[in-house]
Amino acid sequence: MKNKYIILALNPVVKAKDIVSMQTVRLAEKVVEKKNIATLFFSDLGNRALFVARTTKEMFSRDFEFREFLRQCFEIGNKSFGLIAITGGIMGVVLTIQSRPALAEFGAVTMLPGMVALSIIREIGPVITALILAGKIGSGMGAELGSMKVTEQIDAMEVSATNPMRYLVVTRVLAATLMLPLLVLFADFFGILGSWIGVNIKGDVSFVLFISQAFTSIDFLDFLPALVKTFFFGAVIGFVGCYEGYNAGRGTESVGIAANSAVVVSSLLVIIVDLIAVQITDMML
Amino acid sequence: MKDIQEERKTMKPDASTEREVVIDIKNLKKSFGKLDVLTNIHLKLYKGENLVVLGKSGTGKSVLIKCIVRLLDPDSGTIEVLGQEVSTMNNKDLENVRKKIGFLFQSGALYDSMTVKQNLEFPVNRIRKDLKGPVILQKIEEALANVGLPDALNTMPSELSGGMRKRISLARTIVVDPLIMLYDEPTTGLDPVTSDEISLLINEVQKKYKTSSIIITHDIECARATADRIIMLSEGEVYYEGTIEDFDNSTDPLISSFFKKQNHE
Numbered sequence: 001m002k003n004k005y006i007i008l009a010l011n012p013v014v015k016a017k018d019i020v021s022m023q024t025v026r027l028a029e030k031v032v033e034k035k036n037i038a039t040l041f042f043s044d045l046g047n048r049a050l051f052v053a054r055t056t057k058e059m060f061s062r063d064f065e066f067r068e069f070l071r072q073c074f075e076i077g078n079k080s081f082g083l084i085a086i087t088g089g090i091m092g093v094v095l096t097i098q099s100r101p102a103l104a105e106f107g108a109v110t111m112l113p114g115m116v117a118l119s120i121i122r123e124i125g126p127v128i129t130a131l132i133l134a135g136k137i138g139s140g141m142g143a144e145l146g147s148m149k150v151t152e153q154i155d156a157m158e159v160s161a162t163n164p165m166r167y168l169v170v171t172r173v174l175a176a177t178l179m180l181p182l183l184v185l186f187a188d189f190f191g192i193l194g195s196w197i198g199v200n201i202k203g204d205v206s207f208v209l210f211i212s213q214a215f216t217s218i219d220f221l222d223f224l225p226a227l228v229k230t231f232f233f234g235a236v237i238g239f240v241g242c243y244e245g246y247n248a249g250r251g252t253e254s255v256g257i258a259a260n261s262a263v264v265v266s267s268l269l270v271i272i273v274d275l276i277a278v279q280i281t282d283m284m285l
Numbered sequence: 286m287k288d289i290q291e292e293r294k295t296m297k298p299d300a301s302t303e304r305e306v307v308i309d310i311k312n313l314k315k316s317f318g319k320l321d322v323l324t325n326i327h328l329k330l331y332k333g334e335n336l337v338v339l340g341k342s343g344t345g346k347s348v349l350i351k352c353i354v355r356l357l358d359p360d361s362g363t364i365e366v367l368g369q370e371v372s373t374m375n376n377k378d379l380e381n382v383r384k385k386i387g388f389l390f391q392s393g394a395l396y397d398s399m400t401v402k403q404n405l406e407f408p409v410n411r412i413r414k415d416l417k418g419p420v421i422l423q424k425i426e427e428a429l430a431n432v433g434l435p436d437a438l439n440t441m442p443s444e445l446s447g448g449m450r451k452r453i454s455l456a457r458t459i460v461v462d463p464l465i466m467l468y469d470e471p472t473t474g475l476d477p478v479t480s481d482e483i484s485l486l487i488n489e490v491q492k493k494y495k496t497s498s499i500i501i502t503h504d505i506e507c508a509r510a511t512a513d514r515i516i517m518l519s520e521g522e523v524y525y526e527g528t529i530e531d532f533d534n535s536t537d538p539l540i541s542s543f544f545k546k547q548n549h550e
């Protein structure tokens with residue numbers, strides 16, 4: 001039973017239909033319980049804010065669980081590196097092939113590397129990576145903490161004189177916040193590499209020339225906002241995944257629900273954060 | 286089974302001496318929303334005894350022992366553990382009280398992502414900060430030997446059977462030398478033979494580690510094997526208290542139905 005949900009949860013491509021129906025059931029249960037959807041919404045929002053506040057407070061406590069933090073960093077990097085590399089590379093190839101005809105019409109094919117690199121670094125790299133990790137890491141956290149909650153492992157930690165918020169949540173949130181920018185850099189790198197391959201399908205450009213073409217149109221100000229927002233993406237994925245898992249209900253089915261909500265909520269929040277980040281960048285530049 | 290019971294009789298503590306109270310619960314009340322789970326619980330655990338708490342599922346037995354270690358906050362009432370009031374104490378004191386209590390969870394609650402060795406190291410590193418490397422390993426091996434699984438050190442919890450998981454879980458609680466043990470349904474979900482083995486282990490822990498224990502169960506065989514004294518819960522209160530003989534001889538319909546039904550199984 002439990003395994004089934006974990007497999008379901010760890011699958012990054014969770015079926016949208018299942019998610020929607022599970023969310024509806026959960027919402028319906030809560031509505032029946034409390035009868036007022038507005039109260040429900042705000043109490044949920046309040047609980048999430050409280051969770052973030054508590055976690056942040058615990059981050060600055062004396063006993064930081066350093067080993068568990070390193071282990072989480074490794075897990076996140078190790079689990080997603082391959083996926084990120086492949087997706088990034090393919091995005092680069094595809095983007096290049098699709099952009100070529102439009103540029104060719106204006107005789108601006110030499111701008112191809114620069115344009116693709118710019119869109120990868122500013123938008124495609126961060127967002128695609130964050131969405132993939134929302135599926136992979138977010139659901140993993142939701143499922144893992146959810147099953148730890150259901151099987152009383154979190155309680156067991158608490159009676160072993162260990163603060164589970166500190167041991168489980170702080171380490172995961174920080175690891176996600178730190179690893180996501182790193183993985184985005186990898187995605188960017190493989191994306192640009194893919195783009196070079198894409199350019200060479202219908203032409204012959206050396207890697208050195210390609211890179212110099214690509215980076216003439218990119219400066220630090222393109223790079224910085226993109227980097228900054230990836231930290232927020234990481235934090236969002238960590239917080240949401242941990243919140244859903246940590247607050248899972250008491251039955252086995254809650255594990256699946258926690259994993260699914262983690263994906264849905266964090267994907268949505270990533271997009272919203274991206275929208276805000278773009279607005280801010282736009283205002284500042 | 287008979288042997289376990291005979292053995293217990295000879296080791297019963299002397300009733301005539303004044304006995305020290307390790308856990309003293311008064312007027313305990315706990316509800317979840319509209320559901321009143323515990324309405325008025327009074328309970329004393331004496332030093333060195335095995336107190337069995339019986340009751341149907343859903344009567345709030347787990348809630349009761351979770352209140353003792355404050356995994357749940359009681360609505361009202363007092364819970365004194367080793368002379369200290371638990372429900373109002375600060376985090377530091379609570380941590381110190383928890384260090385003296387071993388809690389065997391109903392599901393075992395072994396950490397899935399860790400090996401057996403790491404599972405046992407976890408509480409040792411956090412509760413017995415005075416111990417160092419080789420001593421820790423020695424303690425872990427001793428605890429595993431005491432539960433009869435000396436070779437399990439490097440296995441993962443998922444590779445173990447239900448009975449083995451319970452044993453490892455027991456090893457994980459006794460490895461830090463608790464003064465008080467709280468067992469949440471230690472034999473539920475196990476076959477009769479394994480159940481008897483766990484019951485024997487509970488008695489061995491009582492003897493070897495000189496613990497005072499609350500054993501929550503709805504398994505009459507386990508109660509027979511381990512109990513010095515039995516308390517039965519019903520509808521949020523203590524319904525009846527006595528020795529296993531008192532329960533056997535009771536004509537109260539609820540008690541006898543409980544015992545008869547299980548005896549026929």
Ligand SMILES: Nc1ncnc2c1ncn2[C@@H]1O[C@H](COP(=O)(O)OP(=O)(O)O)[C@@H](O)[C@H]1O
Pocket residue numbers: 317320322340341342343344345346347348349
């Ligand atoms: N954390 C909780 N939140 C809400 N209800 C709970 C919680 N823990 C227990 N309950 C409810 O309290 C009642 C008693 O539960 P429990 O103590 O687990 O029973 P048991 O005697 O079988 O151990 C059950 O109806 C259960 O649903």
Ligand SMILES: [Mg+2]
Pocket residue numbers: 346347348391469470
């Ligand atoms: Mg229970």
